[in-house]
Amino acid sequence: MSATNAKNEQNIDPLKIMEWDKQYVMGTYGRQPIVFVRGEGQYLWDAEGDRYLDFLAGIAVCGVGHCNPRVTQAIQEQAETLFHISNLFHNALQAPLAKRLTELSGMEKAFFQNSGAEANECAIKIARKWGKQTKGPYCNEIITFYGSFHGRTLATVTATAQPKYQEPFAPLPAGFRYCHVGDVKELDEMISDRTCAVMIEPIQGESGVKPVPTEFLHAIRALCNESGVLMICDEVQTGIGRTGHFLASQMSGVTPDIVTLAKGVANGVPMGVCMARGGAANTLVPGDHGSTFGGQPLACAAALATLETIVEDNLMQNATEVGDYFRGELNGLRKSHPDKIADVRGAGLMVGLEFSTPIARDVHAGLLKRRIIANAIGDTILRFLPPLVVTVENCDQVVQAVKDILDSIG
Ligand SMILES: *Cc1c(COP(=O)(O)O)cnc(C)c1O
Numbered sequence: 001m002s003a004t005n006a007k008n009e010q011n012i013d014p015l016k017i018m019e020w021d022k023q024y025v026m027g028t029y030g031r032q033p034i035v036f037v038r039g040e041g042q043y044l045w046d047a048e049g050d051r052y053l054d055f056l057a058g059i060a061v062c063g064v065g066h067c068n069p070r071v072t073q074a075i076q077e078q079a080e081t082l083f084h085i086s087n088l089f090h091n092a093l094q095a096p097l098a099k100r101l102t103e104l105s106g107m108e109k110a111f112f113q114n115s116g117a118e119a120n121e122c123a124i125k126i127a128r129k130w131g132k133q134t135k136g137p138y139c140n141e142i143i144t145f146y147g148s149f150h151g152r153t154l155a156t157v158t159a160t161a162q163p164k165y166q167e168p169f170a171p172l173p174a175g176f177r178y179c180h181v182g183d184v185k186e187l188d189e190m191i192s193d194r195t196c197a198v199m200i201e202p203i204q205g206e207s208g209v210k211p212v213p214t215e216f217l218h219a220i221r222a223l224c225n226e227s228g229v230l231m232i233c234d235e236v237q238t239g240i241g242r243t244g245h246f247l248a249s250q251m252s253g254v255t256p257d258i259v260t261l262a263k264g265v266a267n268g269v270p271m272g273v274c275m276a277r278g279g280a281a282n283t284l285v286p287g288d289h290g291s292t293f294g295g296q297p298l299a300c301a302a303a304l305a306t307l308e309t310i311v312e313d314n315l316m317q318n319a320t321e322v323g324d325y326f327r328g329e330l331n332g333l334r335k336s337h338p339d340k341i342a343d344v345r346g347a348g349l350m351v352g353l354e355f356s357t358p359i360a361r362d363v364h365a366g367l368l369k370r371r372i373i374a375n376a377i378g379d380t381i382l383r384f385l386p387p388l389v390v391t392v393e394n395c396d397q398v399v400q401a402v403k404d405i406l407d408s409i410g
Pocket residue numbers: 114115116117118120149150151152201205206234235236237238262263
C-alpha cells in the first residue's frame with residue numbers, strides 16, 4: 001500500500017459519505033453500505049481497509065482489472081499532454097482507436113459517445129435515417145425483444161421491452177415493437193415495410209444473463225437479409241472480450257450491420273461506441289449527429305491501452321478458460337445442490353447462476369459478508385462479471401463461498 005493510499009483511507013469517513021449521499025444525491029440507487037476507496041486487479045478495498053474479491057468489475061467495465069498499470073499510465077500521460085479539444089478538430093487518438101475497433105469487430109466505421117445508452121441512440125438514429133433513405137418515410141420501426149435492456153434515455157428505455165423501466169416516463173417515443181426471443185414465426189410476421197431494424201443483445205445481461213440461442217441469431221440475420229432490414233447487436237455488456245470473443249456475435253458466427261459497445265471499452269473511463277458496416281456505416285453525414293465529449297483524447301487513450309492489454313495479455317483466452325472452469329465448478333455445485341440451483345449459464349466470464357427458490361439476495365449478502373462482490377438480479381439470479389484477469393483460484397474461492405452459504409441456508 002502506498003503512503004497516499006494509506007492517508008486516503010484514514011481520512012475518509014464512510015458514515016459521513018453515506019449521510020451526504022442520502023441528503024445530496026438523488027436516490028436512484030439501492031446502494032450497499034460500503035465505500036470503496038481503492039482497487040488493484042480483481043481486488044477492491046473499502047474505507048476500513050478490508051479487501052474484497054471483485055466478481056462484478058463495476059458491471060462488466062473494468063475488464064483489464066482495477067487501476068491496470070498500462071491504462072493508468074496511458075491516462076496519466078494523456079492528461080499531461082491534451083485532455084479535450086471537441087470534435088471540431090482532429091485529435092491524434094480517435095481515428096487510431098476507430099481503426100483498432102474495426103479490426104477487432106469486423107465493422108467498418110465507428111462513432112464515439114460516452115455511454116451505452118448513447119451508443120444505442122446512435123444505432124437507432126442510423127437505422128431510422130437508413131430506413132427512410134432506402135425505403136421511405138414510413139420505414140422507421142425497430143423491433144426489440146422482451147427481457148432486453150438497452151439503456152435509460154427515452155428512446156433506449158422504449159427499446160428496453162420491460163414495463164418497469166418505462167411506466168413512470170410515458171409518453172414514450174413511437175416506433176418500437178417487441179418480440180419474444182426465440183420465436184422466429186412471430187418475428188417473421190412482425191417484420192414489415194415499416195421495419196428498419198431488429199435490435200438484440202446476444203446475451204440478455206440485465207434480465208439475468210440469458211443467452212439468445214445461436215439459431216435464433218442466425219434466423220434474425222436471415223430474416224433481415226430477406227427483407228432488407230438492419231440487424232443491430234447491443235454488445236454494450238457482452239463486447240470487449242467478456243465472452244471470450246471480442247464480440248459475442250462473433251462467437252455465434254453472425255455479423256450484424258451495427259454493433260454497440262460501451263461498458264468494457266475504456267476500463268472505466270466513460271465511452272460508448274456505435275460501430276457499423278455497409279450502408280449503415282455511411283448513413284450519418286455532417287450535422288446529423290454529434291457529441292461534445294465523445295472520442296475525446298483522454299477516453300481514447302484509456303480505450304487504446306485497454307484493447308492492447310486485452311490482446312497482448314490474451315485476456316479473451318483467459319475469459320474462455322477461466323469462464324469454462326468457473327461454470328464447470330458451479331455446475332458441480334448444482335449437482336450437489338439440485339434442490340437449490342436451477343441453472344448455470346453464460347459464456348466466458350459473463351455468468352448467471354439461477355436458484356430454484358428466492359435466495360439470490362441471501363446468497364449475495366452472504367458473499368458480501370465473505371468479501372466477495374457479485375450482483376443479484378431479482379430474487380433468483382446471481383450474476384458474475386469479474387475482470388477478465390481472474391484466476392481459477394479466485395473462482396474456487398467464490399464457488400466455495402457459494403457452497404458454504406447454500407449449506408448454511410439449509
Ligand atoms: C449497461 C447496458 C446499457 C446501458 O449502458 P449505459 O452506459 O448505462 O447507458 C445498454 N445495453 C446493455 C446491453 C447494457 O448492459
